[in-house]
Amino acid sequence: MKQYTNVLDRPLSKGKQEVSLSGFAFLFSELVQYNQTQVDNIAELERRLEDAGYAVGTRILELLCHREKGNRRETRLLGILSFVHSTVWKVLFGKVADSLEKGTEHEDEYMISEKELLVNRFISIPKDMGAFNCGAFVAGIVRGVLDNAGFPAVVSAHFVPMEGQQRPRTTILIKFAEEVLQREARLG
Amino acid sequence: MAPVAPRSGDAIFANVERVNAELFTLTYGAIVRQLLTDLEEVEEVNKQLDQMGYNIGVRLVDEFLAKSNVSRCVDFKETAEVIAKVGFKMFLGVTASVSNWDAEGTTCSIILEDNPLVDFVELPDTCQGLYYCNILSGVIRGALEMVSMKTEVTWLRDMLRGDDAFELQVKLLKQVPEEYPYKDDE
Numbered sequence: 001m002k003q004y005t006n007v008l009d010r011p012l013s014k015g016k017q018e019v020s021l022s023g024f025a026f027l028f029s030e031l032v033q034y035n036q037t038q039v040d041n042i043a044e045l046e047r048r049l050e051d052a053g054y055a056v057g058t059r060i061l062e063l064l065c066h067r068e069k070g071n072r073r074e075t076r077l078l079g080i081l082s083f084v085h086s087t088v089w090k091v092l093f094g095k096v097a098d099s100l101e102k103g104t105e106h107e108d109e110y111m112i113s114e115k116e117l118l119v120n121r122f123i124s125i126p127k128d129m130g131a132f133n134c135g136a137f138v139a140g141i142v143r144g145v146l147d148n149a150g151f152p153a154v155v156s157a158h159f160v161p162m163e164g165q166q167r168p169r170t171t172i173l174i175k176f177a178e179e180v181l182q183r184e185a186r187l188g
Numbered sequence: 189m190a191p192v193a194p195r196s197g198d199a200i201f202a203n204v205e206r207v208n209a210e211l212f213t214l215t216y217g218a219i220v221r222q223l224l225t226d227l228e229e230v231e232e233v234n235k236q237l238d239q240m241g242y243n244i245g246v247r248l249v250d251e252f253l254a255k256s257n258v259s260r261c262v263d264f265k266e267t268a269e270v271i272a273k274v275g276f277k278m279f280l281g282v283t284a285s286v287s288n289w290d291a292e293g294t295t296c297s298i299i300l301e302d303n304p305l306v307d308f309v310e311l312p313d314t315c316q317g318l319y320y321c322n323i324l325s326g327v328i329r330g331a332l333e334m335v336s337m338k339t340e341v342t343w344l345r346d347m348l349r350g351d352d353a354f355e356l357q358v359k360l361l362k363q364v365p366e367e368y369p370y371k372d373d374e
Contacts, residue, residue, distance in 0.1 A: 007308065007309070007310040013210075013307060015208065015210055017208075017209040017210075017281060017304060018206035018207065018208060018209055018281050019206065019207060019209045019212045019279065019280050019281050019304055020201065020204045020205070020206055020207075020278060020279045020280075020281070021204065021205040021206060021207050022204065022205075022248075022251055022279065023212065023279040023280060024207050024211065024212050024215070026244045026247065026248060027212065027215055027216060027219070027244070027323075028215060030219070030240045030243060030244055031215065031218070031219050031222075033243070034219070034222075034223075034236075034240060035222075038226060048222070051222075052215075052218040052219070052221075052222055053218070055214075055217070055218045055221060056211075056214040056215060056217075056218055059214055059217075059308070060210070060214060063210070063308075091208060091210065091211075092208060092210070092211045093207070093208075093211075094207065094208065118207065
């Protein structure tokens with residue numbers, strides 16, 4: 001196998017390689033368990049998971065922009081949202097997200113929903129942890145993508161109980177910064 | 189009923205649910221970065237990665253035995269082959285090879301040419317002592333300990349340090365016979 005001295009000279013993979021879901025689940029569980037030892041409360045834990053996801057988001061944006069979109073940059077709000085909802089989700093989780101909705105109460109809120117987030121599949125939250133959601137990792141990924149694409153936002157993950165379903169679905173709530181909406185209004 | 193034949197690594201991998209390797213690679217990178225920020229000492233990070241791998245290995249071996257239908261391995265040689273051909277394939281989607289057996293058959297090398305953990309990774313000058321894939325050595329050690337083998341796993345070659353492959357040395361320290369937890373006459 002040819003050795004490249006510089007990692008940037010190596011050919012970029014096509015993104016078709018796979019690992020087992022259980023391998024990823026084990027790794028993710030260790031990530032959560034390690035962070036639990038480093039914090040005192042749930043808010044801190046969510047923040048740390050989000051920060052870990054942020055790093056993933058930054059890199060996946062760079063990778064996908066180059067590989068999937070031929071280095072074209074999204075400049076419109078709906079463009080970047082649909083990029084996250086379809087392209088990013090498809091590459092990371094194997095399917096497009098279940099739904100993308102605009103918030104009814106606030107102009108700057110959008111929601112991406114998923115019936116069962118891949119990262120939450122093998123996780124059960126103990127009662128004393130209240131509303132903690134490991135989807136904070138995915139919220140971090142989304143924030144990483146949006147931030148580095150020029151659309152700063154506050155992103156969080158919430159459980160939404162659904163009628164007739166045992167497990168609640170997960171909603172990633174995206175609240176864009178003021179400047180994003182102003183820019184969007186200016187662009188018409 | 190005839191015993192079920194052990195399934196090959198490829199067959200099992202085709203049957204398990206899979207995820208994109210890039211998600212796996214980037215998540216592992218995030219873990220290593222977090223550890224480096226928290227612990228700062230490269231040796232500490234190596235130890236922590238090994239510990240995390242050990243925790244994973246202890247649980248992973250159950251899934252491995254359940255899905256692969258391997259019968260009890262006759263000797264350590266067979267164990268190493270099974271890890272390299274079936275184990276690595278099942279979880280990481282890559283096959284490893286076994287070589288460099290010593291005279292007694294207790295030490296061998298598992299060689300990985302392809303490693304999904306290190307895609308896009310380059311070690312900076314400040315982290316030259318880091319064994320980036322140390323989680324793998326912990327996984328093997330943890331898994332083997334659950335099947336009564338105490339081992340020592342070390343890195344001989346590391347592609348991130350300029351070698352041409354990843355080589356893990358697995359040394360069998362001792363076989364711990366399983367202890368029956370109850371006294372016979374109770």
